[in-house]
Every structure is written in C-alpha cells, then in structure tokens.
Amino acid sequence: MSVSAAKTIPTLAIADIADADVAAVIALWQACGLxxxxxxxxxxxxxxxxxxxxxxxxxxxxxxxxxxxxxxxDGHRGWVYYVATDPDRRAKGYGRAIMNAAEDWLRATGIAKLQLMVRRDNAKAGAFYQSIGYAEAQTIVFAKWLDGREPTP
Structure with a gap:
C-alpha cells in the first residue's frame, strides 16, 4: 500500500445507533477500556x-x-464521549472518520465548538486528537456527584 493510500480516510457506513446495536457498542467500549x-x-x-x-x-x-x-x-458547546475504534482495526482512519461525522453532526445543529475530555494517563488518545487538529485547552474540570457519592478519578 502506498503512503498516500494509507492516509485516506475510509468510507464507513455511519448512522445513529439502533436498539439492535447496543450490546455490540457496549462490548466495543469495554474492549477499548472506556x-x-x-x-x-x-x-x-x-x-x-x-x-x-x-x-x-x-x-x-x-x-x-x-x-x-x-x-x-448544551446549546453552546458540543461534546463527544465514548470515541472508540475496534482495537484490532486501529490505524485505518476509523477514528478520524467517526470524529468527522461527530463534527458534521454538530455543525448541522449550529454548534461551532467541540470539546472533549481525555484522561491524563491516556497519552495515545491525546496524541490522536492533536493529530486531527485539536488543541489542549488550559481549563480545569471540576466535578461533583449530585447523589452524594465520593469523587471518582
């Protein structure tokens, strides 16, 4: 495969999740450690x-x-969570393709800014997002469980 062919973004069939997809999606998230x-x-x-x-x-x-x-x-900023690609099929452009779809979904709703959170110990994810044009924001995220639970990592 040539270098230019390796950089092409694959055409995935991208759609909203359906009821029949839920179990497979959860299994993918678990396989990805999400x-x-x-x-x-x-x-x-x-x-x-x-x-x-x-x-x-x-x-x-x-x-x-x-x-x-x-x-x-939230009406002002877009957010993404559970960004996952099959661990056995990484480096094929699927992450970039699903992020492009998420960006397009937000643009279609009139949202101009997308934000996401990456755990500090997930250097691979951080490098991926930087490679597709995301910059690290200088913000601190605070959290509180509204049901009284102790803070989680």
Missing part, C-alpha cells in the same frame, strides 16, 4: 438517545461496528 464502574454504558446510551441534542454515532465496516462517538451539545 467503561467505568460508576457509569452504566447502557444508561448513557439510553440518555443520549432520549432527546434531539445528542446521539450515539456508529461506524460500520461491512457488518461490524468498528467505531463510535457519543455526540451532543
């Missing part, structure tokens, strides 16, 4: 699907779900 004990991924998917301001995008290569991004907005 789930945490304090977040129920099925509840996160259900919540994202409830209103017009968010969705879960899935990218298929043939019949396999190979990429996802949960995308939404």
């Amino acid at each position: 789930t945490r004990p304090w977040n129920d991924p099925a509840a996160d998917i259900a919540f994202a699907r409830r209103g017009p301001h968010s969705t879960v995008l899935i990218g298929r290569d043939r019949d396999a779900i190979v990429a996802t991004a949960m995308v939404g907005h």
Whole structure:
C-alpha cells in the first residue's frame, strides 16, 4: 500500500445507533477500556438517545461496528464521549472518520465548538486528537456527584 493510500480516510457506513446495536457498542467500549464502574454504558446510551441534542454515532465496516462517538451539545458547546475504534482495526482512519461525522453532526445543529475530555494517563488518545487538529485547552474540570457519592478519578 502506498503512503498516500494509507492516509485516506475510509468510507464507513455511519448512522445513529439502533436498539439492535447496543450490546455490540457496549462490548466495543469495554474492549477499548472506556467503561467505568460508576457509569452504566447502557444508561448513557439510553440518555443520549432520549432527546434531539445528542446521539450515539456508529461506524460500520461491512457488518461490524468498528467505531463510535457519543455526540451532543448544551446549546453552546458540543461534546463527544465514548470515541472508540475496534482495537484490532486501529490505524485505518476509523477514528478520524467517526470524529468527522461527530463534527458534521454538530455543525448541522449550529454548534461551532467541540470539546472533549481525555484522561491524563491516556497519552495515545491525546496524541490522536492533536493529530486531527485539536488543541489542549488550559481549563480545569471540576466535578461533583449530585447523589452524594465520593469523587471518582
């Protein structure tokens, strides 16, 4: 494969998640190490699907779900979560393709800025986002569990 061919972004079939996709999407998120004990991924998917301001995008290569991004907005800024690519199919452009789809989804709703959070120990994810044009913001994220739980990492 030539160098220029290796840099092309694949054409994935990208669509909103359907009921039949939920289990496969959760399995992908688990394989990518994205789930945490304090977040129920099925509840996160259900919540994202409830209103017009968010969705879960899935990218298929043939019949396999190979990429996802949960995308939404608060009316001012767009956010993405659960950006995942199949660990066995990395470096094929699927991450870039699903992020392009998330950006397009936000543009279509009139949102001009996308933000995302990356755990400090996830250097590979940080490098990926920088490679597709994202810059590290100089902000501090504060968090509080509204049900009284202790802070989580």
